[in-house]
Amino acid sequence: MNITIKVNGKLETHPAEARTLLVDFLRDACGLTGTHTGCDTSQCGCCTVFLDGEAIKSCNHLAVQTVGHEVTTIEGLGANGLHPVQKAFTECHALQCGYCTSGMIMSSVDLLNKNPNPTEQEIADGLEGNICRCTGYVNIIEAVKVAAKEINGVNA
Ligand code: FES
Ligand code: FES
Secondary structure (H helix, E strand, O other): OEEEEEEOOEEEEEEOOOOOEHHHHHHHHOOOOOOOOOOOOOOOOOOEEEEOOEEEEOOOOEHHHHOOOEEEOHHHHOOOOOOHHHHHHHHOOOOOOOOOHHHHHHHHHHHHHHOOOOOHHHHHHHOOOOOOOOOOHHHHHHHHHHHHHHHOOOOO
């Protein structure tokens, strides 16, 4: 069957099976390979995208479940240039191999949308569903702090 999902503001219609995971639809059908597949069991967070503005793991949603909803991937985040979180990850060297990065950034944006001025502990708690196999957590947390300052209009 063909399914149609609004992704990054654009309707994407592609053949998919009822069992097709959202992460596979995004990567294989839409060509949006910024969203990664890691564990496929909801453990690592590298598949994190937004569904109607809320962070979800796209490996635990079927593509067909998101029909009628709006999906945003890392490619759609900085539609008007890099999002402050994307800039901060670059400036703070908050990525090494980069495998976890798109999921980390999506979860960080979700965290800052809900709590624009988080403490270090709140950042750590907010990102607990995302694993960095390169263990770059110190710089990741620093990047979220820098992004929060920019979002709040405070010089980093
Ligand atoms: Fe979805 Fe790991 S691939 S949480
Ligand atoms: Fe390599 Fe996080 S930068 S897994």
